[in-house]
Amino acid sequence: MPTANTIFPIHGPVDLLTRLDSPDPETKLKALREIKNQIIGNRTKKLSFLKLGAVPAVASILSSYATQSDSQLVDADVSTSSIIVQSAAVLGSFACGFDAGVRAVLDAGAFPHLIRLLSNLDEKVVDASARSLRMIYQSRLAPKYEFVQEKNMEFLISLINSECENVTGLGASIITHSCQTSTEQRALCDAGILKKLISLLEGSLSQKNATLESLAAVFKKNPEVISKFVGLENERAVESSLSQRDSSLESPGTVIKNNTESVFKFVGPESGSALSSIIELTKDRYARTRLLACMCLVVIRNASPNYLQDMGIKAKLVYLLLELLDDPGQVGDEASFVFSSLVAGKKDLQQLAFENNAINKFCNQLQKSQLHPKRLQGVLLALADLCSKLESCRLTFLSLKVLNQVIDALTHDCADVRTSACICLRSITRSIKNLCAGYFMNEMLVIPLIRLLDDPSVSVQVAALGVISNIVVDFTTRKSTFIQCGGVKQLVQLTKSMHSTVRFNALWALKNMMFLADDRCKEGIFLELTGSLLASLISDPEPCVQEQALALVRNLVDGCIKSIEYVFAEDGTLLDAVGRQLHNVSDEVGIQGMYLLGNVASGNELHKEAVLQQLLSQADNGAQSFVIKLLQSSDSRLRTAAVWVIVNLTFPSCPGAFGRLVQLKNAGIISQIRNMVNDSCLDVKLRVRTVITQSMTFGDGLT
Amino acid sequence: MKCVESCIYGAMSKKVITREEWERKLNDVRIRKEDMNKLVMNFLVTEGYVDAAEKFQMESGAEHIDLATVTDRMAVKKAVQCGNVEDAIEKVNDLNPEILDTNPQLFFHLQQQRLIELIRNGKVNEALQFAQEELAPRGEEDHSFLEELERTVALLAFEDVSNCPVGDLLDISQRLKTASEVNAAILTSQSLEKDPKLPSLLKMLLWAQNHLDEKAVYPRMNNLSTAMLEDPSV
Numbered sequence: 001m002p003t004a005n006t007i008f009p010i011h012g013p014v015d016l017l018t019r020l021d022s023p024d025p026e027t028k029l030k031a032l033r034e035i036k037n038q039i040i041g042n043r044t045k046k047l048s049f050l051k052l053g054a055v056p057a058v059a060s061i062l063s064s065y066a067t068q069s070d071s072q073l074v075d076a077d078v079s080t081s082s083i084i085v086q087s088a089a090v091l092g093s094f095a096c097g098f099d100a101g102v103r104a105v106l107d108a109g110a111f112p113h114l115i116r117l118l119s120n121l122d123e124k125v126v127d128a129s130a131r132s133l134r135m136i137y138q139s140r141l142a143p144k145y146e147f148v149q150e151k152n153m154e155f156l157i158s159l160i161n162s163e164c165e166n167v168t169g170l171g172a173s174i175i176t177h178s179c180q181t182s183t184e185q186r187a188l189c190d191a192g193i194l195k196k197l198i199s200l201l202e203g204s205l206s207q208k209n210a211t212l213e214s215l216a217a218v219f220k221k222n223p224e225v226i227s228k229f230v231g232l233e234n235e236r237a238v239e240s241s242l243s244q245r246d247s248s249l250e251s252p253g254t255v256i257k258n259n260t261e262s263v264f265k266f267v268g269p270e271s272g273s274a275l276s277s278i279i280e281l282t283k284d285r286y287a288r289t290r291l292l293a294c295m296c297l298v299v300i301r302n303a304s305p306n307y308l309q310d311m312g313i314k315a316k317l318v319y320l321l322l323e324l325l326d327d328p329g330q331v332g333d334e335a336s337f338v339f340s341s342l343v344a345g346k347k348d349l350q351q352l353a354f355e356n357n358a359i360n361k362f363c364n365q366l367q368k369s370q371l372h373p374k375r376l377q378g379v380l381l382a383l384a385d386l387c388s389k390l391e392s393c394r395l396t397f398l399s400l401k402v403l404n405q406v407i408d409a410l411t412h413d414c415a416d417v418r419t420s421a422c423i424c425l426r427s428i429t430r431s432i433k434n435l436c437a438g439y440f441m442n443e444m445l446v447i448p449l450i451r452l453l454d455d456p457s458v459s460v461q462v463a464a465l466g467v468i469s470n471i472v473v474d475f476t477t478r479k480s481t482f483i484q485c486g487g488v489k490q491l492v493q494l495t496k497s498m499h500s501t502v503r504f505n506a507l508w509a510l511k512n513m514m515f516l517a518d519d520r521c522k523e524g525i526f527l528e529l530t531g532s533l534l535a536s537l538i539s540d541p542e543p544c545v546q547e548q549a550l551a552l553v554r555n556l557v558d559g560c561i562k563s564i565e566y567v568f569a570e571d572g573t574l575l576d577a578v579g580r581q582l583h584n585v586s587d588e589v590g591i592q593g594m595y596l597l598g599n600v601a602s603g604n605e606l607h608k609e610a611v612l613q614q615l616l617s618q619a620d621n622g623a624q625s626f627v628i629k630l631l632q633s634s635d636s637r638l639r640t641a642a643v644w645v646i647v648n649l650t651f652p653s654c655p656g657a658f659g660r661l662v663q664l665k666n667a668g669i670i671s672q673i674r675n676m677v678n679d680s681c682l683d684v685k686l687r688v689r690t691v692i693t694q695s696m697t698f699g700d701g702l703t
Numbered sequence: 704m705k706c707v708e709s710c711i712y713g714a715m716s717k718k719v720i721t722r723e724e725w726e727r728k729l730n731d732v733r734i735r736k737e738d739m740n741k742l743v744m745n746f747l748v749t750e751g752y753v754d755a756a757e758k759f760q761m762e763s764g765a766e767h768i769d770l771a772t773v774t775d776r777m778a779v780k781k782a783v784q785c786g787n788v789e790d791a792i793e794k795v796n797d798l799n800p801e802i803l804d805t806n807p808q809l810f811f812h813l814q815q816q817r818l819i820e821l822i823r824n825g826k827v828n829e830a831l832q833f834a835q836e837e838l839a840p841r842g843e844e845d846h847s848f849l850e851e852l853e854r855t856v857a858l859l860a861f862e863d864v865s866n867c868p869v870g871d872l873l874d875i876s877q878r879l880k881t882a883s884e885v886n887a888a889i890l891t892s893q894s895l896e897k898d899p900k901l902p903s904l905l906k907m908l909l910w911a912q913n914h915l916d917e918k919a920v921y922p923r924m925n926n927l928s929t930a931m932l933e934d935p936s937v
Contacts, residue, residue, distance in 0.1 A: 033793075036796060036800065037792060037793050037796050040792075040796050040800055040803045040804050040810075041803040041804050041806075041807065041810035042810075042837070042840075043840070043844060044840040089796075089800045092800060092801075093800055093804055096801070096804040096805065097804070097805070131800070131801065135801075204893075204894035205891065205892075205894040206892075206894070285896070286891070329808070370846050370847070372845075
């Protein structure tokens with residue numbers, strides 16, 4: 001009970017929960033309303049009510065009154081429906097933007113009751129239930145809706161055809177949440193959902209937004225569905241454009257902009273199609289609608305190279321998204337993500353964005369203090385995509401002096417921000433010019449990056465490895481900075497990670513460190529790694545890890561004769577592991593393995609003999625040498641790598657060359673090479689001729 | 704043809720349009736009565752003149768609009784204007800529980816207004832408790848609210864609030880600001896624009912006249928309330 005001094009809250013949570021149990025419907029209703037008013041907009045209150053078990057209590061009221069309302073068929077009692085409306089609203093608020101709440105509502109079994117209430121006779125009950133279900137479907141925790149079952153599809157269509165705004169919105173949210181596979185996309189398309197969705201694009205604000213999101217889900221990576229959509233004639237758009245044209249004939253002096261007209265000019269050949277209704281929404285007065293329309297168009301563009309390719313619309317999308325970035329709220333936060341998906345991997349769009357000052361705009365955002373984590377993450381990712389290919393973008397970024405802000409983001413509380421800061425730095429550190437100048441190899445950057453190798457989040461670790469891989473490709477002698485900071489130890493630790501992506505990326509970084517490193521550096525890394533660990537990585541269950549391990553050893557043995565000795569350490573376990581692995585490998589792994597052997601075969605007599613033994617190890621048992629299979633590969637890069645090994649083994653001025661040539665001939669390898677004199681790949685052809693010339697120096701006895 | 708001639712023979716001389724000619728042209732512009740009625744209804748509904756809207760709807764036979772929501776919206780607005788913020792919050796939640804659940808800034812501003820009202824009424828202890836329990840967590844969720852919260856709590860530090868640097872918060876204009884923010888949010892949730900269309904049409908008319916002034920002399924509409932066409936002075 002409230003005391004004289006405390007009037008907030010009027011009723012404490014415990015008191016309110018007791019009132020919910022009251023047999024008097026009036027008291028119940030009041031308690032429900034009060035809970036609703038306390039929790040709406042108030043996360044802390046939601047949490048405290050949640051902990052007291054409010055959700056199951058309200059869910060049970062909903063279910064018992066829902067059953068009552070079913071039996072009353074016509075003219076349900078006013079208080080019955082009010083109680084249902086209020087309890088649905090309470091459950092909906094618990095589920096609104098609050099995952100713990102969604103889980104509680106689902107666990108309390110309220111979901112099927114809310115679905116059942118959609119067919120209630122009272123409009124208000126239907127509206128409140130649909131709204132709450134919509135909240136639930138906005139969370140990823142919502143149960144997946146199985147479209148492919150016929151009954152479910154019928155139900156979904158009935159939702160979308162409803163007169164009630166919240167019910168159609170619910171239908172669209174279900175699609176957005178649950179449409180993931182191309183089978184589901186096709187099923188929705190075949191059921192005629194697209195046509196209905198187009199008409200909803202002309203509905204209310206919330207309908208428009210929900211529909212745009214659902215369309216993006218149906219379009220995603222599905223050119224077939226998109227072409228069906230574009231093929232649908234948008235009758236309403238054509239009609240309205242005609243009527244506007246008529247009226248504009250009557251009043252030529254009109255200054256009112258003919259929107260549809262300009263849209264038609266804008267889309268060109270796609271005019272009149274359903275696409276134009278989405279394009280029109282990019283000019284909507286609500287920022288959220290504009291953003292979602294852009295998102296839809298980006299999804300279409302990315303999936304179908306046939307649509308929206310002209311310069312006008314590209315420039316328009318870049319411009320609109322950069323403008324939306326200025327929105328201080330959620331829309332501005334999300335705009336960067338849509339922008340990223342627009343420019344990711346597309347050089348032409350990155351160039352266009354660059355010309356539109358995109359780098360400056362994103363960097364300006366970074367200079368603001370206390371950015372919302374979501375916005376910071378988006379801005380960093382957008383910069384990462386912008387700078388992924390074009391040096392001009394990277395140089396502009398560096399000239400704007402925001403590198404420190406990105407480095408600060410490496411230690412942000414939020415793991416997603418740390419990850420995106422790394423991804424951004426990875427793009428920036430691709431700048432060869434700055435790498436050569438040793439610009440990135442300084443403690444300010446290296447120390448926080450090395451710390452991230454210990455990060456609890458795997459995706460942060462992987463992203464940090466991505467940057468390190470770049471900065472250690474340092475053409476000067478500054479690799480020591482990284483070693484002094486303890487980087488190598490950390491990287492070697494990560495090659496033992498449970499996660500194959502971490503092992504892969506750690507090896508990648510070490511491989512790059514090994515590239516053209518001096519003897520001391522190589523020795524330091526090898527001592528840390530050890531031959532036996534490398535041997536086990538070469539035999540890793542994941543081919544991508546094998547490839548990186550082999551490439552690392554390839555860089556290790558590249559250079560002076562002394563470094564070749566590394567593969568013979570520990571009784572040659574390393575070389576044996578390479579040989580074993582090459583018996584049955586994919587092309588990518590084979591290429592690295594063969595270059596590795598080629599590098600070893602460039603050494604002294606002992607080295608060459610050891611490689612030869614690896615090549616012939618199985619041939620001794622009468623089986624074909626694996627080299628023959630590699631020489632017959634359809635991948636010319638692999639053929640080149642394999643021929644190189646033979647070139648190095650048969651170099652004529654070496655004393656054992658003749659003996660090796662005889663052995664290779666006996667194993668059928670030389671005749672395989674002779675068959676390749678007219679190889680389609682010029683590189684292969686040239687090396688094959690080198691082998692033949694070298695064998696000729698020993699006379700004809702071989703043929 | 705005439706226009707072309709004037710361009711060639713005298714770029715400086717403006718085309719003269721007589722009253723007869725102008726009125727004839729105006730008469731040629733056909734505007735549907737339904738559209739006019741819609742414009743008027745739009746104005747009455749957006750501005751919340753429920754009684755007038757009801758009468759107008761009846762007399763003009765304009766498309767039916769559910770005026771109950773307008774009444775509800777005006778009640779919310781009025782509650783904030785009178786300082787009954789809690790009442791306003793309950794009304795908004797009855798109208799559409801989504802509005803305050805998805806609009807943290809608006810929710811914060813309403814809570815802030817509640818705090819202001821407590822301070823205005825000299826309920827210092829309650830104000831402190833409210834700030835601590837209700838507003839502080841919002842500031843933690845979004846740092847941009849902290850500054851405004853600090854400013855509001857600062858009201859408690861002054862003996863004479865009317866003369867303190869944050870005294871403007873107690874001004875009636877603060878209530879009006881909050882009220883219009885709620886009003887706009889409700890309108891948006893109903894897919895309506897927060898401003899009626901009529902004033903923008905008038906703005907467009909003035910803009911068009913200003914542009915036309917550079918090219919022609921014509922019967923100008925100077926007084927918008929009488930809509931009288933004034934003869935061109937040649």
